[in-house]
Amino acid sequence: MKVKDWLRVKEEVKKRDGYRCRKCGSSKSLIVHHKDGTSIDVMEKANNKIENLESFCRSCHIREHWRLARELEGKTLAVQTRNKRVLSEYKKSARRFFCVP
Numbered sequence: 001m002k003v004k005d006w007l008r009v010k011e012e013v014k015k016r017d018g019y020r021c022r023k024c025g026s027s028k029s030l031i032v033h034h035k036d037g038t039s040i041d042v043m044e045k046a047n048n049k050i051e052n053l054e055s056f057c058r059s060c061h062i063r064e065h066w067r068l069a070r071e072l073e074g075k076t077l078a079v080q081t082r083n084k085r086v087l088s089e090y091k092k093s094a095r096r097f098f099c100v101p
């Protein structure tokens with residue numbers, strides 16, 4: 001996806017959400033978040049479909065990423081004893097959980 005298309009999609013998402021954070025309703029420093037965490041590849045493989053995007057303020061966005069990271073960690077710890085490679089997989093995928101503002 002090109003930068004200018006991404007800017008347009010972001011604007012569309014914020015507009016849909018009424019320029020408010022979906023969690024707390026704040027209108028300050030809105031960030032468009034990818035529900036599936038694919039955001040780091042925003043220019044290439046990210047799922048930039050409007051259904052996968054939601055507006056959060058800065059602090060709710062950080063909290064959401066903590067939640068995602070914990071969820072992922074829980075899953076990883078469950079299988080870790082069976083497969084040591086999982087930990088490095090986890091570290092790789094954890095990097096994905098950062099949205100480009």
Ligand SMILES: [Zn+2]
Pocket residue numbers: 021022023024025026056057058059060061
């Ligand atoms: Zn918020």
Ligand SMILES: [Zn+2]
Pocket residue numbers: 032033034039061065097098099
């Ligand atoms: Zn995010």
